[in-house]
Amino acid sequence: xxxxxxxxxxxxxxxxxxxxxxxxxxxxxxxxxxxxxxxxxxxxxxxxxxxxxxxxxxxxxxxxxxxxxxxxxxxxxxxxxxxxxxxxxxxxxxxxxxxxxxxxxxxxxxxxxxxxxxxxxxxxxxxxxxxxxxxxx
Amino acid sequence: xxxxxxxxxxxxxxxxxxxxxxxxxxxxxxxxxxxxxxxxxxxxxxxxxxxxxxxxxxxxxxxxxxxxxxxxxxxxxxxxxxxxxxxxxxxxxxxxxxxxxxxxxxxxxxxxxxxxxxxxxxxxxxxxxxxxxxxxxxxxxxxxxxxxxxxxxxxxxxxxxxxxxxxxxxxxxxxxxxxxxxxxxxxxxxxxxxxxxxxxxxxxxxxxxxxxxxxxxxxxxxxxxxxxxxxxxxxxxxxxxxxxxxxxxxxxxxxxxxxxxxxxxxxxxxxxxxxxxxxxxxxxxxxxxxxxxxxxxxxxxxxxxxxxxxxxxxxxxxxxxxxxxxxxxxxxxxxxxxxxxxxxxxxxxxxxxxxxxxxxxxxxxxxxxxxxxxxxx
Numbered sequence: 001x002x003x004x005x006x007x008x009x010x011x012x013x014x015x016x017x018x019x020x021x022x023x024x025x026x027x028x029x030x031x032x033x034x035x036x037x038x039x040x041x042x043x044x045x046x047x048x049x050x051x052x053x054x055x056x057x058x059x060x061x062x063x064x065x066x067x068x069x070x071x072x073x074x075x076x077x078x079x080x081x082x083x084x085x086x087x088x089x090x091x092x093x094x095x096x097x098x099x100x101x102x103x104x105x106x107x108x109x110x111x112x113x114x115x116x117x118x119x120x121x122x123x124x125x126x127x128x129x130x131x132x133x134x135x136x137x
Numbered sequence: 138x139x140x141x142x143x144x145x146x147x148x149x150x151x152x153x154x155x156x157x158x159x160x161x162x163x164x165x166x167x168x169x170x171x172x173x174x175x176x177x178x179x180x181x182x183x184x185x186x187x188x189x190x191x192x193x194x195x196x197x198x199x200x201x202x203x204x205x206x207x208x209x210x211x212x213x214x215x216x217x218x219x220x221x222x223x224x225x226x227x228x229x230x231x232x233x234x235x236x237x238x239x240x241x242x243x244x245x246x247x248x249x250x251x252x253x254x255x256x257x258x259x260x261x262x263x264x265x266x267x268x269x270x271x272x273x274x275x276x277x278x279x280x281x282x283x284x285x286x287x288x289x290x291x292x293x294x295x296x297x298x299x300x301x302x303x304x305x306x307x308x309x310x311x312x313x314x315x316x317x318x319x320x321x322x323x324x325x326x327x328x329x330x331x332x333x334x335x336x337x338x339x340x341x342x343x344x345x346x347x348x349x350x351x352x353x354x355x356x357x358x359x360x361x362x363x364x365x366x367x368x369x370x371x372x373x374x375x376x377x378x379x380x381x382x383x384x385x386x387x388x389x390x391x392x393x394x395x396x397x398x399x400x401x402x403x404x405x406x407x408x409x410x411x412x413x414x415x416x417x418x419x420x421x422x423x424x425x426x427x428x429x430x431x432x433x434x435x436x437x438x439x440x441x442x443x444x445x446x447x448x449x450x451x452x453x454x455x456x457x458x459x460x461x462x463x464x465x466x467x468x469x470x471x472x473x474x475x476x477x478x479x480x481x482x483x484x485x486x487x488x489x490x491x492x493x494x495x496x497x498x499x500x501x502x503x504x505x506x507x508x509x510x511x512x513x514x
Contacts, residue, residue, distance in 0.1 A: 032451045045457040052465040062461075063471035064453065 011119070021057050022105045025075040026098065029065040036087035040070035043091040043098075051098060058102065072097055076106025213243060281319075286423035291444045295398065296333075298440060301417045302403070303332040305410055306348040307359050315413035317363055319420050326362030331355040337400050346403040401437035414439075478502070 014020055030044060031037040044062055052060050065071070069087035072094070076082070082101055086094045146168075182190070194202075225237040244250050253259055261267065289297065305315045322328065335350050350356040405411050415426045430442035452458060453472040461468050481487040494501050 030452060041452050044452060045455055048468070049457070049461055049465060052461070052468045056467050059467055059469075060465070061469045061471065061475075062453070062458065063473075063475045064451070065474055 020077070021055075021102070022076050022078070023058055023074050023102050024077055025059040025061070026101060027071075027073040027075075028060070028062045028098075029068070029071045029073070030062070031066055031068060031070065032064060033066065034069070037070040039089045039091050039094055040086055043094040047091055047095050051095065055102060070094075072101055074101035074104065074106075076104070078106045080106045080108075082106070213246075216240075282419060283421075283423040287421075288445075289422070292393075294440060294444050295393070295401075297418075297421065298436060299337075299400065300329060300332045301414060301421075302337065302405075302410075302436060303335045303348055304328065304359065304363065305413045305417070306337070306346060307332075307335070307356060308363065308413075309410065310348060310356075311360050313360075315409045316416065317365065318413050318417045320363055320365050323362050323364050326358070328359045328362040331359050337403050339403065346405075397437040397440050401435065401440055403436050404434060405436055405439065406434055418443075 014022075028040070028044060028048070030040045032041075048060070048062070052058075069085050071083055071085050073081060073083040082104060084097045084101060086097055089097070193199075225240055227235055227237055229235055242250055244252070301318065304318050308317050309315050331350075334355065335348050338347055338349065350359075405414060411431065415431055418424060418426055424443070426439075426443070430439055433439040433442060451472070453470055458470050462470055478487060481490060491501055
């Protein structure tokens with residue numbers, strides 16, 4: 001009998017073959033006048049060039065938002081957006097928040113109740129009340 | 138009645154064997170007010186008399202009107218006796234100032250009186266200039282400080298300070314009082330051009346600064362131009378000088394962008410020189426030099442305190458972000474706020490949205506209120 005190929009497609013998983021960064025765009029909003037934007041302004045002047053050079057795949061836009069607190073907004077491949085207000089933060093803290101947005105997936109923040117997460121089926125079968133010797137139908 | 142009750146209470150309080158411990162000031166004042174030695178209604182006029190006075194005037198008013206009429210008639214008779222109507226009567230007021238009494242022209246009696254049809258040729262009284270002329274009493278006063286304060290750029294300040302300090306030091310060198318720099322200038326003297334060529338150096342004797350000209354003739358001309366017999370510069374001349382400063386070509390050795398040039402390291406500790414400098418700056422620019430600037434020991438200090446500081450740059454205008462546009466191709470820096478319209482334009486959807494809004498006769502930008510298109514009748 002000739003061999004038959006499996007009628008399945010290989011399951012793709014981000015990072016197994018190739019890795020695609022989920023964050024596609026980060027917007028930095030600052031204010032020229034407000035005091036809460038000092039750290040953000042310092043980040044934009046001194047640390048943003050390095051951040052942009054390390055992440056050439058992320059589109060970065062810098063625009064003022066006068067009279068408002070500074071904000072970093074990240075847009076993701078799944079179409080969602082995440083924003084973090086960085087008011088009254090130092091430049092280093094703003095960097096950490098930018099890194100946080102960069103490494104996020106765009107999914108909503110969820111609390112995992114189960115200890116194990118897997119796409120594979122149960123190996124020994126899911127229990128039902130009809131399992132066991134004493135039950136005869 | 139309220140008044141009698143208050144009076145009764147007052148009397149009760151006064152006659153009590155044990156008076157209350159405290160009576161407030163308002164109550165005491167009210168009690169005092171209620172005290173009358175006569176009945177109020179007896180002082181008032183009866184109704185008929187009051188009505189008569191209102192319609193026909195009181196006797197006192199009638200007598201006053203009569204006396205005024207008599208005075209007017211007396212005045213007219215005096216005028217007739219005097220004969221010359223043009224010569225006005227001169228009186229002396231309480232403060233000793235003399236004034237002329239205005240002529241009383243009775244149109245019925247004066248044959249040569251012609252009523253004016255328009256006000257063009259009549260004397261205008263009461264304007265600001267009229268009041269000022271009256272107050273000045275013929276004296277022509279030209280102010281020291283110009284009416285308007287002139288604003289100069291930093292380079293213009295440098296040129297101006299150089300010009301002023303050179304003139305002051307030239308006067309000092311010639312043995313004249315530095316304060317003479319505020320005197321008038323001879324017409325067409327053009328000492329502005331001559332002072333540009335002068336050099337300032339710290340003196341070898343250690344007693345301050347000296348000024349030297351390339352040609353001694355220019356120094357003499359600068360001194361001759363400052364003339365005590367010429368009138369002090371009026372506003373017009375100041376305007377022309379400041380116009381010269383504003384339009385002057387900057388000399389590289391005197392004015393420069395950035396920090397103060399080298400010639401400004403001269404000391405101005407001499408009080409007479411500093412006083413003349415401050416006065417001349419006030420006379421030309423109208424700027425009253427503040428105390429912390431006057432206490433400067435060098436011209437550079439004075440300049441740094443007088444000059445206009447650069448406006449702080451916005452983040453988008455800083456060199457770091459300007460460089461970022463070139464160095465990092467994945468970064469976009471925008472100088473203004475990005476609105477939703479800008480975002481739509483980036484995607485290319487705005488054209489469609491705008492067309493549709495116009496087709497539906499809706500506002501493209503501005504109010505979302507449906508009544509915005511309403512027109513006022």
